[in-house]
Amino acid sequence: MTELSYSKGSTQPPLLDHTIGAALELAAAQWPNNLALVSRHQAIRWTWAALNDEVDRIASGLLAQGVSKGDRVGIWAPNCAEWTVTQFATAKIGAILVTINPAYRLSEVEYAINKVGCSVLVTAAAFKTSNYIGMLRELGPERLPQLRLMVSLGSGHHEGFMPWEALGTDRDAERLRAAAVALDCNDAINVQFTSGTTGFPKGATLTHRNILNNGLQCGSMIKLTPDDRICIPVPLYHCFGMVLGNLAAVTTGAAMIYPGEAYDPRLALEAVQAEGCTALYGVPTMFITILNQPDLADYDVSTLRTGVMAGSPCPIATMREVIGKLNMAEVTIGYGMTETSPLTTQTATDDPLEERVSTVGRVHPHAEAKIVGPDGATLPLGEQGEYCSRGYAVMLGYWDDPAKTAEAIDSDGWMHSGDLATMDAQGYVRITGRIKDMIIRGGENIYPREIEEFLLTHPAIADAQVFGVTDEKYGEEVCAWVIARPGAALAPEQVVDHCRGQIAHYKVPRHVRVVDAFTMTVTGKAQKFEMRKAMEAELAASSR
Numbered sequence: 001m002t003e004l005s006y007s008k009g010s011t012q013p014p015l016l017d018h019t020i021g022a023a024l025e026l027a028a029a030q031w032p033n034n035l036a037l038v039s040r041h042q043a044i045r046w047t048w049a050a051l052n053d054e055v056d057r058i059a060s061g062l063l064a065q066g067v068s069k070g071d072r073v074g075i076w077a078p079n080c081a082e083w084t085v086t087q088f089a090t091a092k093i094g095a096i097l098v099t100i101n102p103a104y105r106l107s108e109v110e111y112a113i114n115k116v117g118c119s120v121l122v123t124a125a126a127f128k129t130s131n132y133i134g135m136l137r138e139l140g141p142e143r144l145p146q147l148r149l150m151v152s153l154g155s156g157h158h159e160g161f162m163p164w165e166a167l168g169t170d171r172d173a174e175r176l177r178a179a180a181v182a183l184d185c186n187d188a189i190n191v192q193f194t195s196g197t198t199g200f201p202k203g204a205t206l207t208h209r210n211i212l213n214n215g216l217q218c219g220s221m222i223k224l225t226p227d228d229r230i231c232i233p234v235p236l237y238h239c240f241g242m243v244l245g246n247l248a249a250v251t252t253g254a255a256m257i258y259p260g261e262a263y264d265p266r267l268a269l270e271a272v273q274a275e276g277c278t279a280l281y282g283v284p285t286m287f288i289t290i291l292n293q294p295d296l297a298d299y300d301v302s303t304l305r306t307g308v309m310a311g312s313p314c315p316i317a318t319m320r321e322v323i324g325k326l327n328m329a330e331v332t333i334g335y336g337m338t339e340t341s342p343l344t345t346q347t348a349t350d351d352p353l354e355e356r357v358s359t360v361g362r363v364h365p366h367a368e369a370k371i372v373g374p375d376g377a378t379l380p381l382g383e384q385g386e387y388c389s390r391g392y393a394v395m396l397g398y399w400d401d402p403a404k405t406a407e408a409i410d411s412d413g414w415m416h417s418g419d420l421a422t423m424d425a426q427g428y429v430r431i432t433g434r435i436k437d438m439i440i441r442g443g444e445n446i447y448p449r450e451i452e453e454f455l456l457t458h459p460a461i462a463d464a465q466v467f468g469v470t471d472e473k474y475g476e477e478v479c480a481w482v483i484a485r486p487g488a489a490l491a492p493e494q495v496v497d498h499c500r501g502q503i504a505h506y507k508v509p510r511h512v513r514v515v516d517a518f519t520m521t522v523t524g525k526a527q528k529f530e531m532r533k534a535m536e537a538e539l540a541a542s543s544r
Contacts, residue, residue, distance in 0.1 A: 004378045005371035005385070005423040009363040013220050015392055016251070019183050019208045021059075021092035023250050028052035031226050035255040038229075039081040040271055046081070048253075051088075056176060059089040061168025063175055065120070065149055069094030069182055072116045072191065075237070076100040076109065076132060077124035078261035082153050082164060083236045084246055086122050091189055091208065093179040095120075098191045098203075099237040102127050102262070103504035107454070108201075110139050113147055116191050116203050116399050120149045122164075125156055127261065133158050185209040191399050192239060194338040194445065201450070203399030204338045211239070214341035214393050215247025217364050219254065221346050222279060222306040222332055226253030229303075231277040233259050233268040233286060234311075234443075239342035244308055244334070245281060254279070265289040269299040276303040280328065283311035283443025284318055285474055291321050306330040306349060310342075311443030312475050313431060319357040335360035335431060339408060340415055341393040344369060345429050359428040367391035370414070371423050384432055387421035388414040437528055439468035439476050444506045446478060448528075451499075451507050455480060458498045460488035465518050467528040469511060469535050479535050480509035481518060490514050511535065 016023070027036070032049035046054065067073060073095045075086050090097040100112050102124075113121065123132050136150060137160070152161035185208040193201035224230070232245040249256045259271035263286055271277060282290070287309060290296070304327045309319070314333055322328050330349035333356065336342035347361035355361075363369040370378050371385040379385045394415045397405035409415050420433040439446040448466035455464040463483040468476035484490035492512035499508040519530040 003381060005381050005383065006378055007363045007369050007423065007427040009365040009367045009391075012365060013216065015209070015213050015366055016216060017185050017209070018212075019091060019180070019185050019187075020088065020189060020212050020247070020250075021180060021183070023212055023247075024048075024052055024055060024088050024092070027250050027253060031253045034226050034253060035229070036249070037081060037084060037256045037258075038275060039079075039258045040267070040274070041258070041260045042081055044081045051085070053171070054085050055088040055092060056171040056173070057168035058085050059092040059168070059176055059179075060170065060172040062089060062095065062120070063093055063172065063179060065167070067093065067095050067120055069179070069187070071095045071120070072098050072118045074098040074100050074113055074116075074118040074121040075123075076102065076104070076121060077153055078102045078127045079232070079236050079241065079258050080124075080153065080261065081258075082122070084256065087236075087242055087246060088250075092176060094183045094187060094189070096188055096191055096205075099193075099242065101193070101237050101504060102130070102235065103506060105130070105502050105504065106135055106138065107502055108504065109135065110143055111200065112193055112203075113144055115201075117146045119146055120151065121147055122151045122153065123161075124153045125158065133161065183208075185212070188396055190242075192237075192338050202401060202404055205396045205399050206341055207396060210341040210393055210395065211243045212247055212251065213366070214239075214343055215243050215249075216251040217366070218244045218308065218334065218343055218346065219248035219252040221364075222308065222330065222349060224248060224252035224254040224279065228252070228254035228278045229257050229275055230254050230279040230281065231257050231259060231268060231271050231275070231307075232281055233263045233271075234281050234283065235262070239336075239338055240281065240283075240308075240311060240443075243341060244310075244343065265293050269293065269296070269301070272304060273300045278303055278305045280304055280307040280326070282307070282309060284309060284314040285312070285442035287314075287322050287326075288318055288473070291318070291325060296325065301327050304328050306332065308332055308334050308346075310334040310336070312440040314357075316357045323353075332356070333360050335429065336389075336393075337415075337417055339395045340389055341395070344389040344391070344393060355426075355428050359430050361429065362427040363389070363429075364391075364393070367393060369423070369429065371421055376410075381425055382422055384420055384422050386435060387417045387419045387429065387431070389417070390414045437467065439466075439478060441468070441471075441476050441478065441506050442474040446507055451478065451480065451503065451509070454499065454503055455482060455495065458495065460485055460490045460494070462486075463518070465526050465528060465531060466509065467532050467535075469532055469539065471510075477510040478507060479511040479513075479532075481513050481515050481531055481535075483516065483518070484514055511539070
């Protein structure tokens with residue numbers, strides 16, 4: 001450390017220079033009969049050897065369907081064993097996995113598929129209130145021109161969709177070996193959408209080396225071994241599930257335990273108890289709901305040891321409760337972003353309690369971190385500025401968007417987070433706020449501009465401002481102030497109805513106000529912080 005807010009991580013454990021497919025082959029060779037994956041809602045239990053066989057079957061099937069290195073294969077499904085098989089199967093043949101949020105609706109899934117040019121889509125038939133098959137049929141080939149094959153999960157057969165079981169009839173070992181030879185760990189292998197302040201999601205493009213190593217570093221930080229079992233209630237479509245969960249497992253031999261299709265505190269506790277989980281992952285909101293289960297004391301959580309809490313700032317009181325009530329004495333807090341695979345800082349299992357509950361830890365191995373001022377200069381220790389990181393974990397860039405890539409990654413390779421932070425003399429980082437006006441609702445990153453642009457498609461809305469307001473359960477909730485067009489009648493319920501089914505449920509405004517004008521600066525810029533203050537005061541008054 002110096003007197004400046006800069007830190008460089010250690011060089012241990014060494015970085016891996018092989019592909020994700022090779023990592024699975026190694027796991028299957030090293031721990032063939034060890035438990036690899038449990039999908040409790042599907043009654044699936046696979047060893048590493050069995051998982052590898054199923055991956056090879058599907059990888060062979062994709063090759064037989066003409067999928068090759070660099071092709072984009074989308075997956076639109078909740079947590080399930082097939083999701084993970086698709087993740088590893090695409091990696092074995094060099095196809096780029098495009099992860100699509102299960103909550104996406106028509107306009108969002110259309111944009112995602114077309115933005116990256118998916119030629120194949122693996123999809124669930126439905127999830128919660130979303131009829132995926134129906135939505136894809138509504139979009140049709142006219143609106144999804146590059147999509148040539150759709151594979152449906154589940155037992156049902158749907159016209160125009162290939163059933164999952166028909167995708168791979170047997171493994172073609174020779175063809176798989178030939179495909180593997182053509183791969184490089186620096187190849188792009190995953191595109192994850194992250195919303196942008198310009199309104200449209202950007203496709204963070206990540207390599208084998210990016211995400212495989214981030215999984216390894218995270219797993220090493222929480223001391224995972226083949227004796228560990230990770231309870232993964234976080235979504236697989238996000239880096240938290242597929243990298244910190246699945247790829248931490250494949251690099252350490254720990255087992256992946258999926259409690260259900262989607263997060264449910266009771267299912268998470270049941271999985272911990274039934275499977276003897278030693279690690280539990282979640283965003284703070286998830287841990288809060290687990291801690292608030294009225295019968296929490298009836299569950300046996302004695303096997304828990306560690307875990308990762310990330311995705312949004314964690315209340316210190318919650319962290320202390322997790323340690324005390326869930327037996328997670330070695331729980332860690334991680335910080336990062338999709339664009340950095342995701343983690344660049346993490347607390348250690350043996351850090352002093354105060355640092356473990358009040359900071360996001362120190363910089364990861366093989367990474368650098370610094371805090372900079374508005375002029376880009378590194379600030380002295382303790383001063384607040386923008387958190388930046390550099391190293392193996394930084395993405396290749398945003399898919400087909402060099403301008404946005406250049407805005408995010410500077411000429412020296414530093415990824416600018418948009419988050420405000422401080423760094424102390426021991427290298428511990430504290431996240432203090434956000435430069436961007438991003439909303440974090442229960443771990444989901446929401447960018448107001450995206451919702452504002454969608455609201456403006458309503459014929460009665462002349463202007464819209466979206467911002468976050470404090471919420472006890474989710475940390476923040478989405479609030480929209482809208483101005484009606486002259487002569488138009490507009491009620492808050494109409495605004496909400498306009499959003500439902502068209503944008504993801506967590507982006508639908510919880511609070512809507514129809515106003516005559518926004519709070520503005522003298523130069524005509526909307527003052528969202530003033531609107532937030534006024535809205536929070538109104539909500540507080542109404543709750544008394």
